[in-house]
Amino acid sequence: MTWIWxxxxxxxxxxxxxxxxxxxxxxxxxxxxxxxxALAHRYRTSRAxxxxxVGLLYAIPSLPLFIVLxxxxxxxxxxxxxxxxxxxxxxxxxxxxxxxxxLGSVDRDVQQSATAVGFSGWTSFWQVxxxxxxPVLLAGLRVxxxxxxxxxxxxxxxxxxxxxxxFTDGFQRGIQAEIIAGTLATVLLALVLDxxxxxxxxxxxxxxxxxxxxVRVRPDTVAQEVTA
Amino acid sequence: MNFVTETVAWLIDPANWVGAGGIPTRLVQHLLxxxxxxxxxxxxxxxxxxxxxxxxxxxxxxxxxxxAFRAIPTLGLxxxxxxxxxxxxxxxYVALTVLAIPPILAGAYTGxxxxxxxxxxxxxxxxxxxxxxxxxxxxxxGLPLLIGGLxxxxxxxVATATLAAYVADFGLGRYLFEGLRIRDYGEMLGGSILxxxxxxVLEGVFALAQKLVVPRGVTAGLPTDIRDGSSRSRPxxxxxxxxxxxxxxxx
Numbered sequence: 001m002t003w004i005w006x007x008x009x010x011x012x013x014x015x016x017x018x019x020x021x022x023x024x025x026x027x028x029x030x031x032x033x034x035x036x037x038a039l040a041h042r043y044r045t046s047r048a049x050x051x052x053x054v055g056l057l058y059a060i061p062s063l064p065l066f067i068v069l070x071x072x073x074x075x076x077x078x079x080x081x082x083x084x085x086x087x088x089x090x091x092x093x094x095x096x097x098x099x100x101x102x103l104g105s106v107d108r109d110v111q112q113s114a115t116a117v118g119f120s121g122w123t124s125f126w127q128v129x130x131x132x133x134x135p136v137l138l139a140g141l142r143v144x145x146x147x148x149x150x151x152x153x154x155x156x157x158x159x160x161x162x163x164x165x166x167f168t169d170g171f172q173r174g175i176q177a178e179i180i181a182g183t184l185a186t187v188l189l190a191l192v193l194d195x196x197x198x199x200x201x202x203x204x205x206x207x208x209x210x211x212x213x214x215v216r217v218r219p220d221t222v223a224q225e226v227t228a
Numbered sequence: 229m230n231f232v233t234e235t236v237a238w239l240i241d242p243a244n245w246v247g248a249g250g251i252p253t254r255l256v257q258h259l260l261x262x263x264x265x266x267x268x269x270x271x272x273x274x275x276x277x278x279x280x281x282x283x284x285x286x287x288x289x290x291x292x293x294x295x296a297f298r299a300i301p302t303l304g305l306x307x308x309x310x311x312x313x314x315x316x317x318x319x320x321y322v323a324l325t326v327l328a329i330p331p332i333l334a335g336a337y338t339g340x341x342x343x344x345x346x347x348x349x350x351x352x353x354x355x356x357x358x359x360x361x362x363x364x365x366x367x368x369x370g371l372p373l374l375i376g377g378l379x380x381x382x383x384x385x386v387a388t389a390t391l392a393a394y395v396a397d398f399g400l401g402r403y404l405f406e407g408l409r410i411r412d413y414g415e416m417l418g419g420s421i422l423x424x425x426x427x428x429v430l431e432g433v434f435a436l437a438q439k440l441v442v443p444r445g446v447t448a449g450l451p452t453d454i455r456d457g458s459s460r461s462r463p464x465x466x467x468x469x470x471x472x473x474x475x476x477x478x479x
Contacts, residue, residue: 059431061387064420067404071231071417146299153301157394158408164303171307171395179311183304190299 003177011166011185018162018189021083021152026145026193028084029091030137036092037099038125051097058093062086062154078159087151091144098140102133135208138201142194149190153182163189231413235421238414249402251422258399258426261392262385265321269328269381274374277336281370282362290337294330302327302388310395320392327388328381335377339370371441379434386427400426 004011040050065086067077075082106129114128130137153164166182169175201208238244245251280286305326310319343366351365393401403419406412 055435056428056431059383059427060424061383061390061427063387063390063401063404064423067408067416067420068424071413150299150301153303154391156303157391157405164301167301167303167307168394171310174311176308176311179304179308183301183308186301186304187296187299 001177003175004181007178007181011163011181014161014163014165014182015185015189017080017165018149018152018186021080021087021155021160021162022145022148022189022193025084025087025091025148025152026141028088029095029144029148030141032088033092033095033099037096038103040096040100041103047100051100054093054096057089062090062151063157065089066155066158066160080160083152083155083160083162087148090151091148094144094147095140098136098143099133102136102140103129105136106132131205134201134205138197138205142197145193145197146190149186149193153186231417234412234414235417238412238418239421244418251400254398254400254402255422255426258386258389258401258423261317261320261324261389261399262382265324265328265385265389266332266378266381268321268325270332270378272325273329273332273377274336277333277374277377278340278362278366280333281337281340282358282366284341287337287341290333294334297327297330300327303391303394306388306392306395315395317396317398319395320389324385324388324392328385331380331384332374332377335374335380336370339373339377340366342373343369368441368443369446372438375434375438375441379431379438382430382434383427386423386430390423 036050036054040047066083069075069086070077070082073082073085075085110132111124111129114124119128152162153167155162156164156166156168163182163186166178166185170178170182247253276290280290302323306319306323309323313319313322347365347369348361351361356364389399390401390404393399393405400419400423403415403422407414407416407419
């Protein structure tokens with residue numbers, strides 16, 4: 001405990017580093033996954049190709065990806081940008097499937113009604129399908145957020161600073177309190193980001209407020225993640 | 229493109245394919261470690277998961293616990309356990325078994341839960357005992373999801389076993405850390421490529437296994453394309469197959 005109180009500045013600095021890595025990755029994942037997920041939902045061929053690709057991408061272990069990526073895209077191995085790109089790739093890999101599932105969960109009758117009352121494909125996507133897929137997307141994004149925050153710590157072993165640096169430093173110097181503090185801070189940060197996402201979800205989707213978010217999500221999407 | 233030639237040179241260098249630090253030895257270490265960890269985790273998680281899935285009790289607790297575990301950074305757990313039990317293989321075994329339990333547990337009970345209740349009722353109606361229901365109905369029908377859980381756990385363990393080389397001298401991860409330390413691009417990239425290949429091969433094996441274990445009677449009843457049918461009434465087994473493919477990375 002004394003270690004934590006006397007090193008609050010350090011913990012705060014590493015938390016800030018951690019936010020710089022994780023928040024852009026989470027936002028980028030969502031933005032990039034939307035068109036790919038929509039494409040995967042739209043056609044049978046694109047679905048097979050895209051979902052297989054993201055499945056394989058997600059299978060790549062993080063540490064090797066952090067090391068290989070700089071040689072492919074030309075970033076420096078220790079730079080935050082390298083980690084942000086890698087974390088975004090994982091986020092996209094997870095989110096594309098969620099977007100495809102979310103759009104697939106929209107009732108066919110509703111889509112046809114939208115077409116019948118004159119929505120074009122484009123406006124129907126933004127004004128009907130996307131909002132209705134919202135709870136599923138939110139559930140997926142929450143998983144992405146928690147997973148990204150947790151994964152970002154791995155960068156510490158290659159020298160990219162984050163809350164994970166407290167693990168490597170604590171391990172090398174034999175300070176248990178430092179590792180425990182890092183773990184708690186990481187979990188806390190994940191919970192805070194998760195809570196922010198839930199809040200944003202309530203603001204954007206007021207109709208889900210009455211039923212707990214996720215309860216209406218179909219079991220074959222990410223329902224088991226939601227309740228977690 | 230200098231690093232490409234360096235990587236190829238490292239990968240084909242015969243000196244890297246023999247001895248205690250050679251690629252075959254490290255690969256076997258990596259695989260054995262993964263296997264032992266999975267078996268340990270499965271021995272703990274599968275019976276508990278079946279119990280939760282069959283009785284429907286304790287689900288909330290299981291979901292909450294696995295959710296909490298997901299947020300715990302693996303590297304933190306790994307280094308902390310390493311400080312407690314000392315440098316070596318014990319720390320990774322403990323840490324990774326703990327981390328492999330939640331996905332297997334989830335695979336086991338969601339596999340049971342995804343089964344249409346009518347099927348269970350029918351099994352009971354024709355006079356099956358509880359043990360028969362579990363072994364002859366729930367187990368085969370829930371198997372694809374259980375394999376899905378094992379698949380997530382395997383990917384997690386293979387990836388984290390690479391990280392475990394940070395606290396113990398074993399596995400393919402050693403090449404990554406050594407290459408980073410002495411700035412040998414060939415070694416760090418070669419090692420990374422080996423780990424990536426291993427993970428992708430295992431992913432493929434599990435994807436195949438997951439398809440193969442679906443009982444024939446179930447696949448016969450499935451719509452060929454999931455978007456063909458109405459979105460409202462779908463057979464329960466379809467969700468079983470899809471659900472098993474989602475897992476979460478946090479190593």
